[in-house]
Amino acid sequence: MAETEKKKRPAIQIKGLTKIFTLGKEKVYALNGIDLEIYPSEIICLLGTSGSGKSTLLNMMAGLEKPTKGSITIFGERVDNMSERRLAMFRQKYMGFVFQSYNLLPNLTAVDNVSLPLAFAGVRRSVRTKKAKQMLKLCGLSKRMHHKPTQMSGGQQQRVGIARAFVGTPKIVFADEPTGNLDTKTTIEIMEMMVRMSRENKQTLVIVTHDIEIAGYADRIYHIIDGRINSVEDNRDKQILPGQYPNPVDAPVAEEEPPEADSEESAPAAEETESAETEILSPDGGETAAPESESPPEDDADREISDILRNSQITNETDTEEYI
Ligand SMILES: Nc1ncnc2c1ncn2[C@@H]1O[C@H](COP(=O)(O)OP(=O)(O)OP(=O)(O)O)[C@@H](O)[C@H]1O
Numbered sequence: 411m412a413e414t415e416k417k418k419r420p421a422i423q424i425k426g427l428t429k430i431f432t433l434g435k436e437k438v439y440a441l442n443g444i445d446l447e448i449y450p451s452e453i454i455c456l457l458g459t460s461g462s463g464k465s466t467l468l469n470m471m472a473g474l475e476k477p478t479k480g481s482i483t484i485f486g487e488r489v490d491n492m493s494e495r496r497l498a499m500f501r502q503k504y505m506g507f508v509f510q511s512y513n514l515l516p517n518l519t520a521v522d523n524v525s526l527p528l529a530f531a532g533v534r535r536s537v538r539t540k541k542a543k544q545m546l547k548l549c550g551l552s553k554r555m556h557h558k559p560t561q562m563s564g565g566q567q568q569r570v571g572i573a574r575a576f577v578g579t580p581k582i583v584f585a586d587e588p589t590g591n592l593d594t595k596t597t598i599e600i601m602e603m604m605v606r607m608s609r610e611n612k613q614t615l616v617i618v619t620h621d622i623e624i625a626g627y628a629d630r631i632y633h634i635i636d637g638r639i640n641s642v643e644d645n646r647d648k649q650i651l652p653g654q655y656p657n658p659v660d661a662p663v664a665e666e667e668p669p670e671a672d673s674e675e676s677a678p679a680a681e682e683t684e685s686a687e688t689e690i691l692s693p694d695g696g697e698t699a700a701p702e703s704e705s706p707p708e709d710d711a712d713r714e715i716s717d718i719l720r721n722s723q724i725t726n727e728t729d730t731e732e733y734i
Pocket residue numbers: 431432433438439440458459460461462463464465466467620
């Protein structure tokens with residue numbers, strides 16, 4: 411580990427994490443004493459074969475499952491014993507997710523799917539739609555803005571998934587087998603998109619995979635075997651950088667238009683994102699408008715989004731201190 415990183419506080423710190431599932435008389439040790447530290451802005455791969463415990467570990471970091479033993483601390487806060495309501499707010503504030511099966515809402519268009527995390531953050535409709543469109547453009551999907559998931563290829567759906575995960579610039583993005591359903595070229599495209607975005611915004615990216623080639627993009631690789639960390643590999647000296655995938659035969663070919671910022675609608679992302687961010691997401695979350703409070707629902711998509719917000723545990727009051 412680099413000397414400078416030793417001095418940083420970890421973004422994610424796990425100690426003695428154990429998860430035992432009980433099936434009848436049988437006990438399954440899905441995780442068996444995991445210790446790890448992930449630092450801000452790192453790209454980490456959790457690499458292991460099927461059944462080794464990767465998803466269980468990721469789900470616990472996200473507070474989606476409770477450990478049997480051990481602790482998980484994210485930005486100085488214990489997530490393993492947080493209330494569900496607080497967890498929901500904590501996730502909304504700090505975490506983005508990319509799933510193997512995309513998990514897009516089938517009745518919503520690409521724009522509406524991507525704008526959903528911003529709706530949770532209390533961003534008003536006009537602003538979140540604008541930001542969602544910018545993200546979709548960055549992800550090379552300007553011609554698919556109003557398509558629903560079934561009207562897009564797997565690779566396109568996953569690009570929507572990435573746009574959704576990154577749109578709110580969360581400090582951590584978790585991705586569980588994000589390219590598990592995709593061919594090699596699309597896999598490289600998707601990986602490079604995630605790596606570029608997380609680098610640009612200095613986000614921590616945690617990727618679960620069984621694929622050693624994908625792990626080549628990481629700064630560090632945690633090798634997981636039977637619920638334990640077998641080794642931690644510093645990969646920085648041989649890391650694959652975006653655009654430098656070693657096998658030219660498999661080099662990605664843009665499926666659609668390359669990511670770009672061409673028209674007025676796709677104003678320079680960094681600048682626009684920055685200002686929109688300042689306007690919308692106050693550091694303590696306290697000054698954001700209540701979700702959807704500013705105007706009544708207009709169509710089916712708005713109604714669906716309003717229902718989701720109503721049924722969520724998220725309110726915009728939070729007392730989380732800024733960590734970094
Ligand atoms: N809800 C559950 N009940 C019982 N056993 C479980 C449960 N969830 C996971 N397990 C077991 O825990 C172990 C780890 O599962 P996990 O899903 O974390 O593996 P994984 O590394 O993500 O595998 P894959 O690559 O196939 O997704 C497996 O043996 C699995 O059968």
